[in-house]
Amino acid sequence: MRMSPDRLLKQVLYSQLSSGHIKRxxxxxxxxxxxxxxxxxxxxxxxxxxxxxxxxDKWRAVVK
Known part of the structure; x- marks a missing residue:
């Protein structure tokens, strides 16, 4: 049984993820x-x- 082509693992292995981007x-x-x-x-x-x-009580005293 083969892995379907839309599985994430197969897309990662074959570098087919083009929809994402790296934030700058x-x-x-x-x-x-x-x-x-x-x-x-x-x-x-x-x-x-x-x-x-x-x-x-202690927290309120410190925060005030």
């Missing part, structure tokens, strides 16, 4: 990177923010 420029920033930048601006330690955010 720098990669998009992840959500976590943006959060860390904002926290540095607010002078919040980025190494312990996950544990700090689980305690609502």
């Amino acid at each position: 420029g720098r990669p998009r920033l992840r959500f976590k990177v943006n959060i860390k930048r904002n926290m540095k601006l607010r002078d919040i330690k980025t190494d312990s923010w996950t544990s700090l955010s689980q305690h609502r």
Whole structure:
């Protein structure tokens, strides 16, 4: 039984993928990177923010 010609694996093996393109420029920033930048601006330690955010009262005091 042969693989059908429209299967992705066969298209990759024979370089028949022409519909895609490679984006130019720098990669998009992840959500976590943006959060860390904002926290540095607010002078919040980025190494312990996950544990700090689980305690609502402490977190509210730091964020204010």
